[in-house]
Amino acid sequence: MSVDQLVDRAARGEFGPLGTASLAFTTRQGVRHRGRAGGYRNEVLSVRVGAAVGSCAVEPGSLDDDAVQGIAGRPVADLLADDDPAVRVAALDAHLMSVFPHQAHATPVVVPAGDSLAKSLHRAATVVELLDPRPGQRVLVVGVVNSILHHLRARGVDYVPCDRKGGRTEWGEPIATDAADHLDTCDAVLATGMVLLDGLAPLLAHPGPLVLFAQTGSAVLPHFIGRGATAVSAEPYPFFWLDGGPSTLHQHRSAPA
Incomplete structure (x- = not known):
């Protein structure tokens, strides 16, 4: 699909x-x-x-x-x-x-109140936990979020950061601009919901686990679970970064019925 x-x-x-x-x-x-x-x-x-x-x-x-x-x-x-x-x-x-x-078919996860960095790091931890990568694995990260890279580094997991804008990560690593060029070298994929616009198909075809973290299309991407996607961390509006109070994410491990 x-x-x-x-x-x-x-x-x-x-x-x-x-x-x-x-x-x-x-x-x-x-x-x-x-x-x-x-x-x-x-x-x-x-x-x-x-x-x-x-x-x-x-x-x-x-x-x-x-x-x-x-x-x-x-x-x-x-x-x-x-x-x-x-x-x-x-x-x-x-x-x-x-x-x-989301409330009918997902597991809610609360991001506690905090400043912008604390909430970003907590949210990123829940996304990485959905994938649960191990040391020695290599993860393609499509849509660079430095807080997610932080948690991969803390786990001793190798990664390839990818974003069409290019540039460098917080740690000075070059950011690739074409995810398709690196799929064959990676064991798993973490990707932002923005891939819905033009980059989802090759990620769905990858044989390894694919976890999507979605503000874009948070109710759309769960329909691809079992069709190439493994799980989705869905975050409908209002997003975690809009205020300092607690925020709710919705973790999907199966497609909507």
């Missing part, structure tokens, strides 16, 4: 009646944790359908206010056919979350 096939199935009403987007909004952040040498930016498009909010990360600055405003009031069926893949993913995420809420 591909992302496009899942979109087509949803558009045909296979998962239930399609609603209407009541609102759309973006969330933007600039991050520089204490003690970290570098920082980064995030921007996320979110679409609300009924009680559910679906999200998809986008390149910062790529969405203008008129485009976001134009989503509100449109039927989900139209959004699933939108030219922008981020709109399609956010709408699909909201629709699937309304039909298959």
